[in-house]
Amino acid sequence: MSHPKFTKLIDYEALKEQYGESDPSITQKELEKSSSGHFSQDHADPNALSFSSDNLKSDQGLTGTRLRSYAFAVLTRKEYSKADLIEKLAMYAQSRDEVIELVNELARENYQSDLRVAEMMLRSQVRKGKGPNRIKLALRSKSLDKTLIQDDLNEIDWYEQAYQLKIKKYGVKVEKDQKLKAKQIRFLQYRGFEMDVIMKAISRKEDEE
Template sequence: MLDYAALKQQFDESPGELPVCSNPSQDSDALHFETETQPKPQGLTGTRLRSYAFAVLTRKEYSKADLIEKLALYALDRGEVLKLVDELAKENYQSDQRVAEMMLSSQKRKGKGPNRIKMALKSKKIDSSLIQDELKETDWNEQAYQLKVKKFGLEVEKEPKLKAKQIRFLMYRGFEMDAIMQAISRKAED
């Protein structure tokens, strides 16, 4: 162990000189100082956490659950994060409704059906009832037909293997069986 009082006295007497250690095994001990100061806690609090939340929300819309998880990674106190996210939701800076609507339009553009959209919302911990009206208003039969035409063409298949392939494709995309059957049996002139 080091004698801190002796070291301090030695450095105070001759500020320009460094002490020479005669025993090399003591060199490694000299590097391990015992400090009585406690490490500072890492994490954001108060206005810094709020600023980070605004910075995150300006780049991308987050669901309430995703925002809580994102902020909790950097925050010191999870309770403060929950309180902040509730406040941001009240002030409409964060909105699950907006996230759901954006996800709906994005998934529809990608050719996804109602079941796939509901699964995507569930994975983001968003209630699908937020966009229930929009889901009902969409013509899923037409969406399925357009996707079928894009992938397989206008021809109505008579061969069971090819029909099964189209059904599997549209089921994977999240369409209901009624919409699928109408899409694969619909003729171009209909």
């Protein structure tokens, strides 16, 4: 449905101050808060948690058993996407190629899982009232393929999500004033909802299903 009075392009930087939110891409803190930690201490090397800053910042860098132990230490604290784990380990490793080989092995053994990270991010973003466009943006920021959770995205009732978000902020009244309606549209666009869903949500009457 086309609504020429309202722009379809979203200036996130301009809107984030208006709605008091952080950058639209998922932040490291959001991921840490939502992570419950897939790994237990049983999976890690006995020395995995013994790393100090001095050990990690050696001139030679980590390799072999020490690199593997550090990888487990990292993964016991929280989940990482494959891309983020590679960058994390490469900061302290002697060889980036060894890091990539190790991370690929950890992924094959299911110690690291992009699917788990994507599912975790989806749950976190939905709880925060984010729509599909913001969720896809968050996934892209972690180099995660949206197809990992495409089925989950398709199963969510985005219309209901948008409507509940609208009434929480603006109430159940169907706004007729064009300026106030435009404000609601911009808000839901910023949250990541599609225009057709937005128009249905802001036009829905209280007694409608």
